Amino acid sequence: MAGVNAVWGIEIGQCALKAVKLRVGVEGKVELVAFDVIPHAKILSQPDAEPEELMRAALEKFASRNDWQGDKFVIGVPGHQTFARFCKLPPVDEKKIPDIVRFEASQQIPFNMDDVVWDYQVFRAPDMPDVEVGIFAMRKELIRKHLDRLAAFGITPMMIQTIPTALYNFARYEGLGGDKDGAATVIVDVGTQHTDLVIVEKHSAWTRNIPLGGNHFTEALVKAFKLSFAKAEALKCTAATSKYARQVFQAMRPVFADLVAEIQRSLGFYAQTHREVELSNVIACGNAFRLPGLQKYLENNITVEGGVQKLDAFKQIAPSATANAPQFTEMTPGLGPAYGLALQGLGLGTITSNLLPPELARVAMWHRKRPLFVAAAACVGLAALFPWMRNSMDASALAANESKAGEVIRIVNQVQQLQTRFREAQTDSTGRVEKINKLFSLLDQRDLIPRLVAFVYETLPPADPQIAAATGPEQVKKAIESDPARLKRTRRKQIFIESLDIQFSNDIDNYEPRAFGAGGSGGSSGAGISEPAPEEEVGGTFGGAMAGGGGRGRMRQQAPAPAPKPSPAADAQGATAGAGFYIGINAYSVYGDNQPEAATLIADELIPTIQRLGQVVGRGFYVPEQDPRSPNGKNLRFPSILKRFDAAAAQASLPPAPAAGAGAGPADTKPKALFPDPVTGEDMVTDWRFQIGFKVKLGDPPPPAPGAQPTKEGE
Numbered sequence: 001m002a003g004v005n006a007v008w009g010i011e012i013g014q015c016a017l018k019a020v021k022l023r024v025g026v027e028g029k030v031e032l033v034a035f036d037v038i039p040h041a042k043i044l045s046q047p048d049a050e051p052e053e054l055m056r057a058a059l060e061k062f063a064s065r066n067d068w069q070g071d072k073f074v075i076g077v078p079g080h081q082t083f084a085r086f087c088k089l090p091p092v093d094e095k096k097i098p099d100i101v102r103f104e105a106s107q108q109i110p111f112n113m114d115d116v117v118w119d120y121q122v123f124r125a126p127d128m129p130d131v132e133v134g135i136f137a138m139r140k141e142l143i144r145k146h147l148d149r150l151a152a153f154g155i156t157p158m159m160i161q162t163i164p165t166a167l168y169n170f171a172r173y174e175g176l177g178g179d180k181d182g183a184a185t186v187i188v189d190v191g192t193q194h195t196d197l198v199i200v201e202k203h204s205a206w207t208r209n210i211p212l213g214g215n216h217f218t219e220a221l222v223k224a225f226k227l228s229f230a231k232a233e234a235l236k237c238t239a240a241t242s243k244y245a246r247q248v249f250q251a252m253r254p255v256f257a258d259l260v261a262e263i264q265r266s267l268g269f270y271a272q273t274h275r276e277v278e279l280s281n282v283i284a285c286g287n288a289f290r291l292p293g294l295q296k297y298l299e300n301n302i303t304v305e306g307g308v309q310k311l312d313a314f315k316q317i318a319p320s321a322t323a324n325a326p327q328f329t330e331m332t333p334g335l336g337p338a339y340g341l342a343l344q345g346l347g348l349g350t351i352t353s354n355l356l357p358p359e360l361a362r363v364a365m366w367h368r369k370r371p372l373f374v375a376a377a378a379c380v381g382l383a384a385l386f387p388w389m390r391n392s393m394d395a396s397a398l399a400a401n402e403s404k405a406g407e408v409i410r411i412v413n414q415v416q417q418l419q420t421r422f423r424e425a426q427t428d429s430t431g432r433v434e435k436i437n438k439l440f441s442l443l444d445q446r447d448l449i450p451r452l453v454a455f456v457y458e459t460l461p462p463a464d465p466q467i468a469a470a471t472g473p474e475q476v477k478k479a480i481e482s483d484p485a486r487l488k489r490t491r492r493k494q495i496f497i498e499s500l501d502i503q504f505s506n507d508i509d510n511y512e513p514r515a516f517g518a519g520g521s522g523g524s525s526g527a528g529i530s531e532p533a534p535e536e537e538v539g540g541t542f543g544g545a546m547a548g549g550g551g552r553g554r555m556r557q558q559a560p561a562p563a564p565k566p567s568p569a570a571d572a573q574g575a576t577a578g579a580g581f582y583i584g585i586n587a588y589s590v591y592g593d594n595q596p597e598a599a600t601l602i603a604d605e606l607i608p609t610i611q612r613l614g615q616v617v618g619r620g621f622y623v624p625e626q627d628p629r630s631p632n633g634k635n636l637r638f639p640s641i642l643k644r645f646d647a648a649a650a651q652a653s654l655p656p657a658p659a660a661g662a663g664a665g666p667a668d669t670k671p672k673a674l675f676p677d678p679v680t681g682e683d684m685v686t687d688w689r690f691q692i693g694f695k696v697k698l699g700d701p702p703p704p705a706p707g708a709q710p711t712k713e714g715e
Contacts, residue, residue: 006033008068009341011076011163014044014192015214015287017058018331020338021071024346025318032323035338037331038062045193045215046229055149063153073157074345075146076337077355079164079196079209083109083116083137086206091129097122101133109137110447117143119353125181125203132204136162138355159345160356163189164196164207166340167285169349171200173340174316176283183280186304188263189336190214190288195259197266201277205351206270210262211618214288217252224251240292249293256294260301267302281306287334311336448620452502452581452696455619459609461493461601473679480680489682493601494590501584508580508695512629580621580697588644588689598688599641607636610694615701622701623694641690645675 006023016039025031038058042049062068085108089100101120106113118137124130143160150157167187171177177185177200187198195210214236221232239248267279282304289295289310299308311333317323328335343349462468464487470476480487505511592598614623627635673683 007072007074007158007342007345009074009076009166009338009343009345010062011166011337011341012055012058013078014040016040017055017062018335018338019062019066020335020342021066021068022317022339022342022346024348027318029316029318030343030346030348032317032320032328034066034322035328035331035335036062036066037327037334043192043215043233052149056152059149059153059155063155068155072345073150073155074159074161074341075150075157076161076163076166076341077138077142077146078191078194079162079207080194080211081138081142082162082355083111083118083135084162084164084207085109085135086204087133087135089131089133092131097131097133101135104133105135105137108135111137111139112443115140117355117357119355121205121351121353123204128203134205134351134353136165136353136355138162140357143355143357157356159341159354161341161344161351161354163337164198164209165205165351165353166337166344167196167198168200168205168207168340169343169351170314170336170340171198171283172350173343173348174314176200177280182277184274184277186267186279186282187336188282188284188286188298190259190284190286190294195262195286197263199270199279206274208266210259210266212255212259212262214286216255216258217288217291220252220255221248236291240290245292252291253297256297260298263298263302279304282308284308284310285333285336289333314339448698449502451619452583452621453500455613455621456497456500456583456585459606459613460495460497461605461609463494464492467492477680480682489590489677489680490593490686492590493605495587495601495606496589497585497587499586501586503582503584505580505582507578508582508697509578509628511580511582511695513582513584513693513695577699578697580695582693582695584691584693586689586691588687589641590684590687592688593686595641595688602638602641602690602692606692607638610636610692614694614696617700620700621696621698623696624701627695635694637693639691641688644687644689645685647674647685 006021008019008021010017010019016037019034019036020032021034022030023033038061040049040054040058042054044051044054087104087108089097089104092100105118105120109116109118116137116139118135120136121134123132123134138160146160147157167189171185171187177183177187181202184199184201187196187200189196189198191213193211193213193215195212197208197210199206218229218232218236221227221235222229225232225235227235235242235244235248236252239245242248270277271279282298282302284295284298295308295310302308313329313332314323322328340349344352466479466483466487467476470479501514503511503513589598589601591601610623611625616622624635626633630637673681673685675684676682677684
């Protein structure tokens with residue numbers, strides 16, 4: 001039979017179900033047995049769509065119009081539903097790699113290991129000691145949904161693989177990248193909601209999921225031309241032949257720019273972490289590249305030696321009537337993932353990891369064969385029933401009526417007891433379910449605090465490129481000494497955080513934060529920022545109370561109303577619409593020869609950056625502009641900036657210099673640093689310490705004023 005050794009690769013996307021059926025051919029190629037593309041009646045992400053019903057309808061149509069009995073299946077899952085990490089291991093014995101990877105997976109995967117299915121792939125170049133490992137994981141509940149959806153039509157997959165990995169396998173098999181050491185190819189697959197970026201090397205891989213896709217182009221047309229989503233989608237699909245192609249392109253241009261910016265940022269990060277690898281070319285996949293100008297825009301803004309090439313053919317598929325069909329050629333740009341999935345099922349994929357757990361595979365097999373088991377059990381039961389009935393009749397004739405009645409009473413009592421216990425279990429189930437759900441809810445928002453800390457560091461001014469390129473203390477010192485005039489300590493716009501104080505409240509608008517201390521290391525007892533007096537108000541000037549040349553000062557801050565400190569994890573469980581955090585930052589800056597100049601870095605760069613990045617949509621929190629509890633109505637609190645160290649007190653404590661005379665060595669003309677920097681050796685006496693506080697609300701920022709554009713993730 002033609003289908004015995006064939007494998008289906010199936011991707012259920014947001015717009016359509018895409019399937020490719022392959023079998024091993026001759027001369028190192030594969031044979032295309034069949035393919036199918038079944039568009040959904042609506043895009044799954046549309047507000048009025050029913051995703052489960054649409055996917056069920058697509059699978060039903062696939063099962064009804066294709067010959068698949070006896071074939072094997074490999075199912076693809078979207079990259080944004082999975083977790084992927086690539087890390088390098090030290091040279092170790094081959095037998096120890098599984099144990100090291102298991103430990104690394106427990107550290108990297110952000111879920112309970114009992115709740116995920118994970119696998120890994122080892123990348124190792126011949127005759128090279130370095131080992132790189134790709135770790136892939138997916139939550140079990142998502143895998144169960146995929147299996148249940150397929151089991152309803154009698155389909156049991158042999159493998160489950162991520163779409164980015166399928167793209168890597170198809171690219172390696174087609175020879176599109178990774179043929180040379182030190183060279184890599186970039187695969188850009190633009191989907192409906194997300195874009196998968198895959199970098200293909202000969203002995204390595206790297207992936208990133210970008211939350212931008214075809215729907216964002218459609219939404220741009222909805223806003224620009226005031227159309228419904230369905231009409232905007234139709235206009236986008238026909239833009240290439242429309243007489244309004246220029247206007248359509250202009251409306252979508254901001255989304256083009258956002259997508260290219262994210263791709264550039266990803267490639268820049270990869271280039272910094274893989275300096276020995278050169279990106280040779282870009283392969284554009286996905287039906288979104290039918291849009292006019294997208295490929296051209298990408299090519300003009302991404303500098304790669306081989307340019308941007310659109311996927312238009314599969315060279316390793318043997319010529320046939322099916323492979324040469326016009327419909328297959330037209331659909332080729334969007335069939336890369338399904339092609340890669342089928343290749344892995346044939347054993348031709350470079351990455352062989354599998355996210356299908358054996359126990360779930362057995363459950364899916366049981367669902368498919370359960371009718372046969374039930375029929376077989378019924379036959380066995382009927383075969384055993386007749387002898388039992390005969391024996392029962394004979395036993396009834398011989399048994400005494402009294403003993404029979406007693407047996408019946410005993411059985412009836414036992415049945416009544418079991419019914420009572422069953423009703424009790426039913427009554428108690430609601431409380432147990434609530435307790436289980438409450439335990440699971442403790443895992444919600446557990447990554448919120450790390451994201452808040454990352455946000456604070458994201459707002460700091462970027463380091464000078466020459467210093468940022470340094471990889472150690474000695475290189476930092478050499479970089480500064482190479483250009484002392486430009487990289488003078490008081491000219492470098494550097495801010496260092498000494499401590500953070502994060503306070504949670506269910507009603508952040510009416511919350512008055514507690515005072516937070518200066519923290520960090522300092523010089524003399526007078527250096528740093530003193531604790532705020534209870535009666536003082538927030539909002540002092542930059543001048544503050546300065547004491548001569550000692551650099552002492554006070555940050556004025558209103559004492560908070562007494563309240564018990566809540567646990568963020570516990571309070572976030574019952575958080576209302578007004579829940580949020582107050583973030584207090586203790587930091588110091590090296591910039592500025594005097595207090596007003598030092599204050600400009602905070603007022604003109606740090607605070608505007610916090611305000612701008614605090615309005616980004618999609619973080620799960622935002623920084624409001626106003627604070628009703630603040631005396632001036634503004635959210636950000638920046639009372640003063642003060643000297644970090646008391647130079648006068650430190651100078652007075654130094655021993656007197658030895659008098660010149662016999663036995664005295666040559667005079668040291670270089671002044672001794674009062675507070676030497678442990679890395680650069682510079683005197684930190686010129687540094688400035690300051691505090692900043694602001695409130696953060698959970699959720700997305702309110703809609704911008706008419707005509708304004710919301711800030712997006714990555715801008």
